[in-house]
């Protein structure tokens with residue numbers, strides 16, 4: 001855990017203070033994410049701002065950036081990918097509040113006042129990951145093997161390949 005970031009945060013209290021936090025977390029402390037990585041060395045850079053929106057909800061907005069070592073689900077070779085995502089979360093403390101939360105905010109249901117910062121960011125990264133991470137097609141070893149089968153135009157998987165190209169973009 002980085003020394004410049006708190007281990008636990010109290011979003012409602014930080015929202016009262018319109019606080020900002022900025023720093024770096026270690027990927028190795030993120031157990032669920034680690035299982036998906038080829039190599040768990042690395043960090044997440046993050047910057048978060050806490051505020052109350054016009055409806056009174058405590059909000060966490062900001063962004064994170066990380067470089068992940070994933071395993072391509074098409075050729076099973078490791079590859080590096082940069083993930084940059086914005087965060088726009090509204091805190092609710094009971095389910096009844098969920099319906100009142102503006103749609104622009106992703107709901108975060110808290111059972112207690114504090115939350116573990118590393119787990120929160122880990123959740124955000126897991127949500128931001130592709131369901132099936134793959135290389136860009138031109139970098140993928142599986143694509144080499146597909147090409148060896150000859151004329152791609154006559155290959156019945158051509159349509160599938162087109163779909164994957166679109167998804168990769």
Ligand SMILES: [Zn+2]
Pocket residue numbers: 072073074075076077134135139140141142
């Ligand atoms: Zn691949």
